[in-house]
Amino acid sequence: MTQPATPRPAAVRPSVRSIAARVLLHGTLLLVSVGCLALYEHFRVEGASTASVACLVAGAVLGFAPVRDLVRIVFRVEGKALHLVHGLGGLALLALPLTGVIPGVPVLTHAAMAPFQIMGAAQAVMHQGHPRNAKQAAALQRFATSLPEVAQFTSSKDLASPGNALRAVTVLSDIIAKAKALGATELESDPGFQGALRQVSTRFGANLGLDAVDMALHKLAGNPATAGAVPKLRRQLLQARGSIAGARNPKG
Numbered sequence: 001m002t003q004p005a006t007p008r009p010a011a012v013r014p015s016v017r018s019i020a021a022r023v024l025l026h027g028t029l030l031l032v033s034v035g036c037l038a039l040y041e042h043f044r045v046e047g048a049s050t051a052s053v054a055c056l057v058a059g060a061v062l063g064f065a066p067v068r069d070l071v072r073i074v075f076r077v078e079g080k081a082l083h084l085v086h087g088l089g090g091l092a093l094l095a096l097p098l099t100g101v102i103p104g105v106p107v108l109t110h111a112a113m114a115p116f117q118i119m120g121a122a123q124a125v126m127h128q129g130h131p132r133n134a135k136q137a138a139a140l141q142r143f144a145t146s147l148p149e150v151a152q153f154t155s156s157k158d159l160a161s162p163g164n165a166l167r168a169v170t171v172l173s174d175i176i177a178k179a180k181a182l183g184a185t186e187l188e189s190d191p192g193f194q195g196a197l198r199q200v201s202t203r204f205g206a207n208l209g210l211d212a213v214d215m216a217l218h219k220l221a222g223n224p225a226t227a228g229a230v231p232k233l234r235r236q237l238l239q240a241r242g243s244i245a246g247a248r249n250p251k252g
Contacts, residue, residue, distance in 0.1 A: 022069070026065065026066035026069065029062045029063070029065050029066060030062075030063060030066060032059075032062050033058075033059045033060075033062040033063035034059070034063075034107075034111070035059075035111065036055045036056070036058045036059030036062065036063075037055070037056070037059045037063075037097060037102070037107055038107055038108060038110075038111035038208060039051075039052075039055040040052045040053075040055040040056040040059060040097065041097075041104040041107055041108050041211060041215075042108070042207070042208060042211050043055060044104070045211045045214050045215060046211075056094060056097065056098075057090075057094065059093070060090040060091070060093040060094045061086075061090050063090075063093050064086055064089040064090045064093055065086075067089055068082065068085060068086045068089065071085050103151075104212075104215050105150060105151050105212045105215050105216055106151045108208050108209070108211050108212035108215070109147045109148060109150055109151045109208075109209065109212045111205075111208050112144075112147055112205045112206070112208035112209035112212065113144055113147055113148075113205070114205065115201035115202065115204055115205035116140055116141075116143075116144040116202075116205050139178070139181050139182045139184075140182060140202070142178050142181070142182075143175065143178040143179055143181075143182050143206065143209065144205075146171070146174060146175045146178055147175070147209050147212070149171045149175070150171065150172065150175060150209070150212045150213055150216055151212070152168075152171075162225040165220065165223050165225040165226045166225065166226065168216065168220060168226065169220065169226050169229045169233065172213055172216055172217065172220075172233055173233060173236065175209070175213060176210075176213060176233065176236045176237055176240045177236075177240075179206055179209065179210055179240040179241075179243070179244060180236075180239060180240045180243045182202070182206055182243075182244065183206075183240065183242075183243025183244040183245075184243060203244055203245070206244050207241070207244065210237060210240060210241055210244075213237060214237060217230055217233055217234060217237070220233075
């Protein structure tokens with residue numbers, strides 16, 4: 001006598017809420033991964049090799065997590081094989097910035113824009129029609145809008161033309177001057193500076209932008225047409241960093 005077939009349990013379909021939560025989680029992981037990559041470039045410019053490597057590893061691990069989840073769902077890869085895929089994928093992501101496939105300057109300039117965009121949106125909502133400090137708002141805008149220009153002069157191809165190389169010197173000198181002006185407005189603002197978070201965000205964004213300038217100067221130093229202008233620009237860059245850092249302790 002044949003036994004009746006045991007009914008298979010119906011496949012559990014994920015709810016809309018669980019899918020939305022997963023998408024939000026992976027979006028957050030990708031944002032944090034991009035932040036780690038920007039910190040890797042920042043610490044590399046600063047010469048902090050241990051911190052830069054730690055940020056790069058963290059960025060690779062977090063950045064591949066959404067791909068790992070996709071591999072698990074689509075290809076039904078589980079267990080040790082899934083861990084192997086994650087490990088190999090993370091190593092592949094590690095290689096991208098190390099081999100120059102992902103240029104450091106565009107990463108830094110995009111990351112530097114984020115704090116200013118967030119602060120601009122917050123100020124538009126909270127202080128419509130009467131900005132607390134118009135001079136500082138203008139300095140922030142001038143600095144932030146010049147950041148994308150730095151990324152235009154990062155490839156050897158762009159600097160091959162003497163005209164482009166000299167134009168790069170002008171652009172970098174201009175943004176360094178704007179960074180110094182931004183630092184000066186911080187010192188002139190009220191002690192609260194609309195809270196510590198905004199103060200830290202401004203310094204963080206400005207320093208990432210100056211890191212991009214530093215990397216661009218390294219390329220200009222190798223170009224005979226612009227090498228003579230680099231030492232002066234480096235001195236100005238140090239002054240700009242000092243101006244921004246001076247806001248931490250105006251009395252010092």
